Amino acid sequence: MxxxxxxxxxxxxxxxxxxxxxxxxxxxxxxxxxxxxxxxxxxxxxxxxxxxxxxxxxxxxxxxxxxxxxxxxxxxxxxxxxxxxxxxxxxxxxxxxxxxxxxxxxxxxxxxxxxxxxxxxxxxxxxxxxxxxxxxxxxxxxxxxxxxxxxxxxxxxxxxxxxxxxxxxxxxxxxxxxxxxxxxxxxxxxxxxxxxxxxxxxxxxxxxxxxxxxxxxxxxxxxxxxxxxxxxxxxxxxxxxxxxxxxxxNIDTLKQDHENARYVVDNLKDLKKTKVQKDVQTNIVMLDIRETGLTAEKYCAIAKEKGLLIRSVLGGNKVRLVFYRGISRNDTIIAAKIIKDIDSLI
CATH class of the missing domain: 3.40.640.10 (Type I PLP-dependent aspartate aminotransferase-like (Major domain))
Structure with a gap:
C-alpha cells in the first residue's frame, strides 16, 4: 500500500x-x-x-x-x-x-x-x-x-x-x-x-x-x-x-519529494475528469474531482482498493497527495498509474 x-x-x-x-x-x-x-x-x-x-x-x-x-x-x-x-x-x-x-x-x-x-x-x-x-x-x-x-x-x-x-x-x-x-x-x-x-x-x-x-x-x-x-x-x-x-x-533531501510531486503532475496532464493542480511548488498535489461525479470519500475508497491511500480536503471537492521521505520514485510511478486508472473508469 x-x-x-x-x-x-x-x-x-x-x-x-x-x-x-x-x-x-x-x-x-x-x-x-x-x-x-x-x-x-x-x-x-x-x-x-x-x-x-x-x-x-x-x-x-x-x-x-x-x-x-x-x-x-x-x-x-x-x-x-x-x-x-x-x-x-x-x-x-x-x-x-x-x-x-x-x-x-x-x-x-x-x-x-x-x-x-x-x-x-x-x-x-x-x-x-x-x-x-x-x-x-x-x-x-x-x-x-x-x-x-x-x-x-x-x-x-x-x-x-x-x-x-x-x-x-x-x-x-x-x-x-x-x-x-x-x-x-x-x-x-x-x-x-x-x-x-x-x-x-x-x-x-x-x-x-x-x-x-x-x-x-x-x-x-x-x-x-x-x-x-x-x-x-x-x-x-x-x-x-x-x-x-x-x-x-534532511533539508536538502526535500528536493526529492518536490520532484516526485512534479512527476505525478507531469504524468497526469491529460486526464478526462480529474483536474490536477498545475503549479506544484513543493511536495503537495491537489486533485479537483468535481467533474468525476464521485464524492471525495468514494474517490479515495477506489484508490485504496487499488493500493493507494489518499485523503479528501476542503469539504470534499479536493483530494490531496503528499510526498515525503520513504516514498520512492517507483511508488510515485505506481501512484500516478492508479490515478490514471480511476479517471479512465469514470
Missing part, C-alpha cells in the same frame, strides 16, 4: 534514532533566570533553530498546533481580532484560539489571490476596517496545494502590517519545503515575520516536535504561555536529538 495521505507519516531512519541514545537529558521545564531549561540537547536544538531562522531564540514544542496556539495567545488577549486566510490551517483545523470556551479570539478572514498567496489589497482593506491585533500567514500553504509566498510578497505583507503596528506570525509547518522551493535560506524568509513555527516531523522525518522562533521578549513571554498550556516537558532531549539530526541532514 502506497500511503500519500500526509507527510506526517514519514518515519525516522536508524541513524536518526541512534542520536537518542547519546542525548544529554535534563528537565527542560525547570528554567534558570535566562529562561533556559536543564536539558542540554533541547538547548542545543533551540539555539540551532534560532540561528537557522535568524531569530533571537526558539522553544521546543510537542506539536505545531501547540506552538501556533502559544504564539497567538502570546500576542493576543480574549476578543482581539486576528487576520487569517479562509483556508489557513490555523483557522480550518487547529481552531483552538477561536473557540469561545478557550482562546476567545475573533477571526477576520482575508482572501488568497489567483496564485494562492495572500491578497495584499484585501489585507489592506481589512486592516483599515478592523482593529487587528495579529496577522497570520502560512508558508508553504497546506490546503492551497503547498504554494509558497516568495520574498517580494513577504516583504510587502510585512511592510503593510507594520504600517498598522500589527505583528506577523507565520505557520511554517513545512518551512524548509519553502526554503528548497524558493532557493533561499530560512532566515531570508523569516526576516519578514515576527515569529515562525516549523515542524521537525513531516518532510524532515523526525518522529515528533516543532519549534517556535522569535525575538527575545516574545520568546520569554511564550515560555510562560507554554507552561500555562501544559506544554513543558521533562527529558525532552529524546525529542530534540532526532530533531537536530533532521535539521542538520
Amino acid at each position: 502506497i500511503d500519500l495521505r500526509s507527510d506526517t507519516l514519514s518515519l525516522p531512519e536508524e541513524e536518526m534514532l541512534k542520536t537518542i541514545l547519546h542525548a544529554k537529558l535534563g528537565d527542560d521545564g525547570r528554567t534558570n533566570e535566562n529562561g533556559r531549561g536543564e536539558d542540554l540537547t533541547v538547548n542545543e536544538l533551540e539555539d540551532f533553530a534560532a540561528k537557522l531562522t535568524g531569530k533571537d531564540g526558539s522553544i521546543l514544542f510537542s506539536s505545531g498546533t501547540l506552538a501556533n496556539t502559544t504564539a497567538i495567545l502570546t500576542y493576543c488577549n480574549p476578543n482581539d481580532k486576528v487576520l487569517v486566510d479562509e483556508i489557513q490551517h490555523i483557522y480550518k483545523s487547529e481552531k483552538v484560539v477561536f473557540e469561545k470556551s478557550l482562546g476567545q479570539l475573533i477571526p477576520v478572514t482575508y482572501k488568497l489571490n489567483k496564485r494562492k498567496t495572500p491578497d495584499i489589497n484585501d489585507i489592506r482593506n481589512l486592516l483599515n476596517e478592523n482593529n487587528i491585533k495579529l496577522l497570520c500567514i502560512e508558508n508553504p500553504h497546506n490546503f492551497a496545494g503547498g504554494t509558497c509566498i516568495n520574498l517580494e510578497e513577504l516583504k510587502e505583507i510585512y511592510k503593510l502590517a507594520k504600517e498598522f503596528n500589527v505583528h506577523v506570525h507565520m505557520d511554517g509547518a513545512r518551512l524548509f519545503n519553502a526554503v528548497v522551493s524558493l532557493g533561499v535560506k530560512a532566515e531570508d524568509i523569516c526576516k519578514y515575520v515576527d515569529s515562525v513555527m516549523f515542524c521537525l516531523s513531516k518532510g524532515l522525518g523526525a518522529p515528533i516536535g516543532s519549534l517556535l522562533c522569535g525575538n527575545k521578549d516574545f520568546i520569554k513571554k511564550a515560555r510562560i504561555k507554554r507552561k500555562l498550556l501544559g506544554g513543558n516537558m521533562r527529558q525532552a532531549g529524546i525529542i530534540a536529538a532526532p530533531g537536530l539530526y533532521a535539521l542538520q541532514n
Whole structure:
C-alpha cells in the first residue's frame, strides 16, 4: 500500500534514532533566570533553530498546533481580532484560539489571490476596517496545494502590517519545503515575520516536535504561555536529538519529494475528469474531482482498493497527495498509474 495521505507519516531512519541514545537529558521545564531549561540537547536544538531562522531564540514544542496556539495567545488577549486566510490551517483545523470556551479570539478572514498567496489589497482593506491585533500567514500553504509566498510578497505583507503596528506570525509547518522551493535560506524568509513555527516531523522525518522562533521578549513571554498550556516537558532531549539530526541532514533531501510531486503532475496532464493542480511548488498535489461525479470519500475508497491511500480536503471537492521521505520514485510511478486508472473508469 502506497500511503500519500500526509507527510506526517514519514518515519525516522536508524541513524536518526541512534542520536537518542547519546542525548544529554535534563528537565527542560525547570528554567534558570535566562529562561533556559536543564536539558542540554533541547538547548542545543533551540539555539540551532534560532540561528537557522535568524531569530533571537526558539522553544521546543510537542506539536505545531501547540506552538501556533502559544504564539497567538502570546500576542493576543480574549476578543482581539486576528487576520487569517479562509483556508489557513490555523483557522480550518487547529481552531483552538477561536473557540469561545478557550482562546476567545475573533477571526477576520482575508482572501488568497489567483496564485494562492495572500491578497495584499484585501489585507489592506481589512486592516483599515478592523482593529487587528495579529496577522497570520502560512508558508508553504497546506490546503492551497503547498504554494509558497516568495520574498517580494513577504516583504510587502510585512511592510503593510507594520504600517498598522500589527505583528506577523507565520505557520511554517513545512518551512524548509519553502526554503528548497524558493532557493533561499530560512532566515531570508523569516526576516519578514515576527515569529515562525516549523515542524521537525513531516518532510524532515523526525518522529515528533516543532519549534517556535522569535525575538527575545516574545520568546520569554511564550515560555510562560507554554507552561500555562501544559506544554513543558521533562527529558525532552529524546525529542530534540532526532530533531537536530533532521535539521542538520534532511533539508536538502526535500528536493526529492518536490520532484516526485512534479512527476505525478507531469504524468497526469491529460486526464478526462480529474483536474490536477498545475503549479506544484513543493511536495503537495491537489486533485479537483468535481467533474468525476464521485464524492471525495468514494474517490479515495477506489484508490485504496487499488493500493493507494489518499485523503479528501476542503469539504470534499479536493483530494490531496503528499510526498515525503520513504516514498520512492517507483511508488510515485505506481501512484500516478492508479490515478490514471480511476479517471479512465469514470
